[in-house]
Every structure is written in C-alpha cells, then in structure tokens.
Amino acid sequence: MQTTLSEFASLLPRAAEAERILRSCVHCGFCNATCPTYQLLGDELDGPRGRIYLIKQVLEGNDVTQKTQQHLDRCLSCRNCETTCPSGVDYHNLLDIGRAVVDAAVQRPLSQRLLRKGLRTLAPNPGLFKGLVSSGQIFRALLPSNLETKLPRNASPAKQRPTAIHERQMLILEGCVQSSLSPNTNAAAVRVLDQLGISVTSIQQAVCCGAVDYHLDAQASGLNRARRNIDAWWPSIESGAEAIVQTASGCGAFIKEYAHLLSTDPAYAYKAKIVSSLAKDLVEVLGDEPLEQLGIESTQRLAFHCPCTLQHAQKLGGAVEALLGRLGFNLTTVPDSHLCCGSAGTYSLTQPELSRQLRDNKLNALESGNPEVIVTANIGCQTHLDGAGRTPVRHWIELVESSLP
Incomplete structure (x- = not known):
C-alpha cells in the first residue's frame, strides 16, 4: 500500500514501524472473512482492512473524528486477521500506534473516560479488586446484571x-484479577509442576503485566508496569530461573511483547528481550514434560475454548488440546474455534453489546458437543463465558490437578 506520512506522523517514535506495516498490506480482504466484528456488523470499517485504511488516513494527516475512534475501539485485538493474512501484516502493532494518535486527538465522552480510568485503577490492583469482588458477592442480588455476571459463580478455593x-x-505471574476470580488456578499449576520436580516462585512485586493500562489509552503506564516486572524478576533470572510461567494467556501474550515494545529503551531493551524469551504459557512448559508419570486417567468430556491470545498471539493453537488428549480427557469438536468469545481484556465492559453477541455465539459452538464442562486458558475468557450461567467454565489446569491420584 502506497503511504506518505504527514510531517506530524513522521516524527512519531514508531513512525518507521507504522509505515512498514502499512506498506505490507495489499488490501486483499482475506482478513475480513475471519474478523468477528466484521461478521457481526458487515461494515468495511469494522474489519481489519477498513481499520488499516482509517489509520493510514490519520497518519497521512486527515482529520481524526469520533467515528474513527469508534471503529478502532470496536476491534477486539484478537489478531485472528494476523493468522489469516497472507502478507504477514503486523496488524496489532499498527492498531496500537493508530489508537495512541487517535486517542490523543479525540476526547472521549466523560462516561467513557471514567469507565476506562476506573478499570485502570481497579484491575491492576489485586487488593482493591479482591475487596470489590468480595463486596459484590455479598450484595450480588442487588447488582445490575451486567456486573453480576462478572462475578465468579463457583470459584474453587485455592489449595x-x-x-x-x-x-x-521457575517463576510464576500471579496476575491482577485471577487471584480473586479463580484463586485455585495458579495453585493447581504449582501443584502439578511440583509433581514433575519443578519449584515455582511468585515474586510479590510483579503483579500486573501492563496490558490493561496499555490497551486503555495509557500506553506509557503499561510500559512502566513492564519495566517494574522486569526489575522484580531480574534477580531470580540471574540466579537461574528457567522460565516465567503464565496461566493467563492474555498476560503471556503481552509479556512476550516486552522485547518489541521496549526495544528502543536503552536501559531495558536487553532485559526485556531475555524476559520475553523466558515467558512461557503453562502448556509450553508441561508439553515438554513426562506427563505420563503423573498417573492421570480421565475420560471426562470437555470442550476447550482456545483464547485468541493463545492461538493467534502466541501461536499455540492445538497445544492444550493435544496435552489434554495425552492425559486421556475426551475432547469434543468445537465449530469455528478460531473466533473470539468477546472477552478481549476489558472489551466486555467497554463494548458490552458486541461482546454478549460474540459470547453467545461462542457458547453455542462450545456446547454443540454436549460437554460436561468447558475449559479455557485465560481468566478473561473464563469469567466472560461462565457469566452466561450455562455450562460451567474452568481453567484446564484445575481439571488436570483434580485428576491427580
């Protein structure tokens, strides 16, 4: 695609990257065929090709409008388009660049600003978030349905x-909301790894990966959280920690981006590269281990929802399914398994109507094989899907741990 950046855009820190990505797009439109929002809305500007064109216009000096912002906001950042794209367009990084320019130029309505500020304040603060969840459970019957569905139905207590x-x-990232919404997930992971002769340590100073801030109009704050995590993990890395394990694929996808996002930071570029190389989703760690020695035997009927951050961002589609198959679980077939469930970080709160439509479509696909339980690999997807009050949804490692002899 021919592109001529405006004088303003050419001075942006990531100008060369944006121009390179824009030029790589040939506008073939294959991306629209797998874009969840394009499938729902049928609007060219609510598909990747149209959004790329909008960002191109912005970077070439055209007026930025609320309509531009709305179309970019509707993107789930699921990266399904990247999996589909024959030209290898690095769409998610272009979207991050475009959103930053648009958000700096267009002020959101007060209600949106307050919502985004509230999410950036609550979600990355485990203590505050836990208190909010506990209060919500007490007054659950009084909450509006859009908030009530965000509370866990039957969260297993942490063993x-x-x-x-x-x-x-190894190190493990506790995460910011998982410890309240699914407190046994990390405990289950640690117990399974212990059975395989691996000790896992949690570093208290490393909490939020930074994705919430980064994707809610506060990219600088998100990168500062990344730097704090790197500082917190570095002594253990120097002492020989062989991996940084994540049980939430959304966190893992963002930590693996540290190397790219901090590549121009002279103080952190090298460390960020090391941290990203050590970041491993739990399935990557367990996939190389002798799982047969765990002695697990289960024929439980499961449907696996593969989060977008696992299959499209980390390119680990099929990995959990293969692992569960090795352990004897009976996996059902899930139609359109490449499509997003609508959780997408905070998307279910910022775009609730689209999110609900995507959730219901996903649940229909997951339940088509009549599973006893649905399992997934990301706390956002787990909470979002389980909030519909249909088939129970849990993290896959909890079922593996509960099947230990």
Missing part, C-alpha cells in the same frame, strides 16, 4: 501450595 524445593526453578 495449599507445596513447599518442597527442587533443583529446577
């Missing part, structure tokens, strides 16, 4: 974590 110290050492 005790093992204290044995093994020669192999």
Whole structure:
C-alpha cells in the first residue's frame, strides 16, 4: 500500500514501524472473512482492512473524528486477521500506534473516560479488586446484571501450595484479577509442576503485566508496569530461573511483547528481550514434560475454548488440546474455534453489546458437543463465558490437578 506520512506522523517514535506495516498490506480482504466484528456488523470499517485504511488516513494527516475512534475501539485485538493474512501484516502493532494518535486527538465522552480510568485503577490492583469482588458477592442480588455476571459463580478455593524445593526453578505471574476470580488456578499449576520436580516462585512485586493500562489509552503506564516486572524478576533470572510461567494467556501474550515494545529503551531493551524469551504459557512448559508419570486417567468430556491470545498471539493453537488428549480427557469438536468469545481484556465492559453477541455465539459452538464442562486458558475468557450461567467454565489446569491420584 502506497503511504506518505504527514510531517506530524513522521516524527512519531514508531513512525518507521507504522509505515512498514502499512506498506505490507495489499488490501486483499482475506482478513475480513475471519474478523468477528466484521461478521457481526458487515461494515468495511469494522474489519481489519477498513481499520488499516482509517489509520493510514490519520497518519497521512486527515482529520481524526469520533467515528474513527469508534471503529478502532470496536476491534477486539484478537489478531485472528494476523493468522489469516497472507502478507504477514503486523496488524496489532499498527492498531496500537493508530489508537495512541487517535486517542490523543479525540476526547472521549466523560462516561467513557471514567469507565476506562476506573478499570485502570481497579484491575491492576489485586487488593482493591479482591475487596470489590468480595463486596459484590455479598450484595450480588442487588447488582445490575451486567456486573453480576462478572462475578465468579463457583470459584474453587485455592489449595495449599507445596513447599518442597527442587533443583529446577521457575517463576510464576500471579496476575491482577485471577487471584480473586479463580484463586485455585495458579495453585493447581504449582501443584502439578511440583509433581514433575519443578519449584515455582511468585515474586510479590510483579503483579500486573501492563496490558490493561496499555490497551486503555495509557500506553506509557503499561510500559512502566513492564519495566517494574522486569526489575522484580531480574534477580531470580540471574540466579537461574528457567522460565516465567503464565496461566493467563492474555498476560503471556503481552509479556512476550516486552522485547518489541521496549526495544528502543536503552536501559531495558536487553532485559526485556531475555524476559520475553523466558515467558512461557503453562502448556509450553508441561508439553515438554513426562506427563505420563503423573498417573492421570480421565475420560471426562470437555470442550476447550482456545483464547485468541493463545492461538493467534502466541501461536499455540492445538497445544492444550493435544496435552489434554495425552492425559486421556475426551475432547469434543468445537465449530469455528478460531473466533473470539468477546472477552478481549476489558472489551466486555467497554463494548458490552458486541461482546454478549460474540459470547453467545461462542457458547453455542462450545456446547454443540454436549460437554460436561468447558475449559479455557485465560481468566478473561473464563469469567466472560461462565457469566452466561450455562455450562460451567474452568481453567484446564484445575481439571488436570483434580485428576491427580
């Protein structure tokens, strides 16, 4: 695509990157065929090709409007288009660049600004978020339905974590909301890894990966959280930690982006590259281990929802399904498994109507094989799908751990 950046855009820190991405797009339109919002709305500007054209116009100096912002906001950042694209267009990074320019030029309505500020304040603060969830459970019957569905239905309490110290050492990211919404997920992961002779340590100073801030109009704050996490993990990395494990694929996808996002930061570029290389989704760690020695035997009928951040961002589609198959679980077939469930971080709160439509479509697909339970690999997807009050939804590692002899 021919592109001529405006004088303003050419001075942006990521101008060369934006121009390179724009030029790589041939406008073939294959991306629209797999774009969830284009499928729902049928509007060219609510598909990747149209959004790329909008960003191109902005970077070439055309007027920025609320309509432009609205079409970019409706994007789920699911990256399905990247999986589909024959030209390898790095869409998500172009979207980040375009959104930053648009958000700096167009002030949102007060209600949107307050919502986004509230999410950036609450979500990355585990203590505050836990208090909010606890209060919500007490007054659940009084809450409006759009908030009530965000509370866990039957969250398993966290089991005790093992204290044995093994020669192999890994770190684990606790995350910001998972400890309140699904407190047993990380505990289950630690217990399974302990059975395989791996000790797992949580570093208290590393909490939020930074994705919430970064994707809600506060990219600088998101990158500062990334720097704090790198600083928190670095002593353990120097001491030989072999991986940084994530059980939330959304966090894992963002941590793997640290290397790119901090590549021009002279103080953090090298460390960010190391951290990104050590960031591993739990399935990557377990996939290389002798799982047969766990002695798990289960024929439970499951449907697996593969989060977009696992299959499109981390390119690990099929990995969890293969692992569960090795362990004997009976996996149902899920039609259109490449499509987003509508959670997409905070999307279910910022775009509730579209999010609900995508959730219901996804649940219809997941339930078509009559599973006993639905499992997934990301806390956002888990909470969003389970909030419909239909088939129970849990993290896959909890079912693996509960099947240990």
